[in-house]
Amino acid sequence: MAERSQTAPEAGYDMGNDDAIGGNVSKYLVLPSGYCGQPKKGHLIFDACFESGNLGRVDQVSEFEYDLFIRPDTCNPRFRVWFNFTVENVKESQRVIFNIVNFSKTKSLYRDGMAPMVKSTSRPKWQRLPPKNVYYYRCPDHRKNYVMSFAFCFDREEDIYQFAYCYPYTYTRFQHYLDGLQKRNMDYFFREQLGQSVQQRQLDLLTITSPDNLREGAEKKVVFITGRVHPGETPSSFVCQGIIDFLISQHPIAHVLREHLVFKIAPMLNPDGVYLGNYRCSLMGFDLNRHWLDPSPWAHPTLHGVKQLIIQMYNDPKTSLEFYIDIHAHSTMMNGFMYGNIFEDEERFQRQAIFPKLLCQNAEDFSYSSTSFNRDAVKAGTGRRFLGGLLDHTSYCYTLEVSFYSYIIGGTTAAVPYTEEAYMKLGRNVARTFLDYYRLNPLVEKVAIPVPRLRKEKPPPYKYPFLRGPASNHPNGKGDKKSSVNHTDPSNSF
Numbered sequence: 001m002a003e004r005s006q007t008a009p010e011a012g013y014d015m016g017n018d019d020a021i022g023g024n025v026s027k028y029l030v031l032p033s034g035y036c037g038q039p040k041k042g043h044l045i046f047d048a049c050f051e052s053g054n055l056g057r058v059d060q061v062s063e064f065e066y067d068l069f070i071r072p073d074t075c076n077p078r079f080r081v082w083f084n085f086t087v088e089n090v091k092e093s094q095r096v097i098f099n100i101v102n103f104s105k106t107k108s109l110y111r112d113g114m115a116p117m118v119k120s121t122s123r124p125k126w127q128r129l130p131p132k133n134v135y136y137y138r139c140p141d142h143r144k145n146y147v148m149s150f151a152f153c154f155d156r157e158e159d160i161y162q163f164a165y166c167y168p169y170t171y172t173r174f175q176h177y178l179d180g181l182q183k184r185n186m187d188y189f190f191r192e193q194l195g196q197s198v199q200q201r202q203l204d205l206l207t208i209t210s211p212d213n214l215r216e217g218a219e220k221k222v223v224f225i226t227g228r229v230h231p232g233e234t235p236s237s238f239v240c241q242g243i244i245d246f247l248i249s250q251h252p253i254a255h256v257l258r259e260h261l262v263f264k265i266a267p268m269l270n271p272d273g274v275y276l277g278n279y280r281c282s283l284m285g286f287d288l289n290r291h292w293l294d295p296s297p298w299a300h301p302t303l304h305g306v307k308q309l310i311i312q313m314y315n316d317p318k319t320s321l322e323f324y325i326d327i328h329a330h331s332t333m334m335n336g337f338m339y340g341n342i343f344e345d346e347e348r349f350q351r352q353a354i355f356p357k358l359l360c361q362n363a364e365d366f367s368y369s370s371t372s373f374n375r376d377a378v379k380a381g382t383g384r385r386f387l388g389g390l391l392d393h394t395s396y397c398y399t400l401e402v403s404f405y406s407y408i409i410g411g412t413t414a415a416v417p418y419t420e421e422a423y424m425k426l427g428r429n430v431a432r433t434f435l436d437y438y439r440l441n442p443l444v445e446k447v448a449i450p451v452p453r454l455r456k457e458k459p460p461p462y463k464y465p466f467l468r469g470p471a472s473n474h475p476n477g478k479g480d481k482k483s484s485v486n487h488t489d490p491s492n493s494f
Contacts, residue, residue, distance in 0.1 A: 028045065032063065047088070073273070087161045087163070093154070106263040172423070202271065227268040245424065254431070293381050330404065342375045
């Protein structure tokens with residue numbers, strides 16, 4: 001790499017240290033040191049002032065090389081991983097080296113062949129850069145921090161190029177997706193606003209089930225799924241969309257699942273963080289997945305709303321909350337895999353392993369060998385750990401992780417990079433696995449493909465707010481409330 005040279009900072013822009021980065025660069029023009037004329041083609045303009053954008057600072061090292069600094073999460077300087085920015089005013093055949101110099105993590109899949117994503121105006125489909133052009137190393141020029149450098153050649157002068165850590169999935173994209181589903185007016189799909197974020201973005205709750213399961217007095221088996229509590233973990237949204245797309249489809253398996261289960265899905269728990277381009281935190285700098293024990297209605301309103309709903313369902317004698325699955329992405333491991341809980345009851349512990357074992361049979365990218373069960377103190381405030389301690393022995397709580405980079409198919413050693421479609425396929429396979437878990441396979445052959453009925457109005461399955469008392473109270477007087485629910489224990493299948 002070239003030696004560092006001094007670059008004249010933009011007026012009022014503190015180039016002194018990482019801690020001074022307070023916002024995203026906005027149409028930031030980089031001129032060569034000492035240059036005083038009009039900007040020319042090849043004087044790059046960097047921008048991250050758009051939804052889910054992140055780039056806090058640019059230093060030109062030489063004619064060809066640039067140091068790029070990730071903007072830390074809002075109100076929390078600890079987390080610097082996600083980046084998403086554009087480059088324009090390029091010159092044809094211009095070659096550059098970009099160094100991402102201030103990652104907050106040392107371990108990274110960049111060590112294992114992962115590469116940043118790129119697209120451009122004329123090629124709007126995201127592609128991974130060739131791994132041979134990407135280097136991950138400890139850099140003495142940056143306090144021995146780990147740096148990810150990648151070489152790139154701009155080939156079309158009129159194009160605007162965009163680079164990102166992984167496939168972006170924005171809040172706006174998510175809203176358009178849900179709007180499209182709602183317009184189809186399916187009688188087994190319900191969308192409601194469960195609450196709002198600090199910045200007044202919607203917390204959407206989806207209910208997918210046969211309308212018969214929502215009638216007064218009906219017994220319900222509920223599968224509750226959440227995603228994007230960590231906003232930079234964009235694969236979570238693609239997996240979640242795969243689950244939703246399958247469950248609302250006309251596939252016979254989807255029809256059987258809707259007849260027997262109620263799916264509650266909150267696909268984006270941290271809409272502010274997603275919008276702002278944070279990696280892990282909310283607008284106010286909170287890692288929401290450490291605040292399940294006692295979420296604040298004003299500081300963690302989305303978490304508070306979801307927790308109220310779960311406890312309200314738990315206290316309903318007609319409702320059996322059977323599964324809670326929180327979807328994440330992992331920055332150092334391959335494949336999809338799960339984290340589960342540890343129980344003193346050996347039989348319960350063994351039953352908890354059944355769903356990931358079945359998923360491993362259905363999804364070539366899911367690894368049971370990477371699946372683990374723990375009760376680390378540092379994870380005590382997570383949804384999986386809190387709800388695993390709250391709910392009774394008929395409920396199973398998991399964190400579903402999927403790699404930011406790739407999966408390795410059994411019997412091979414070659415890493416297969418994930419695509420948007422591959423993430424969604426994992427979601428479809430998660431949904432299908434419930435058929436095996438509940439032994440509903442014989443019913444699929446009897447299903448005639450139904451024509452979806454249109455509903456005249458949407459009956460909200462639950463009202464909001466749900467509880468009179470504080471949501472953090474542990475429900476009492478449970479007894480054997482769920483013994484009346486027909487819960488088929490599939491543990492004998494192994």
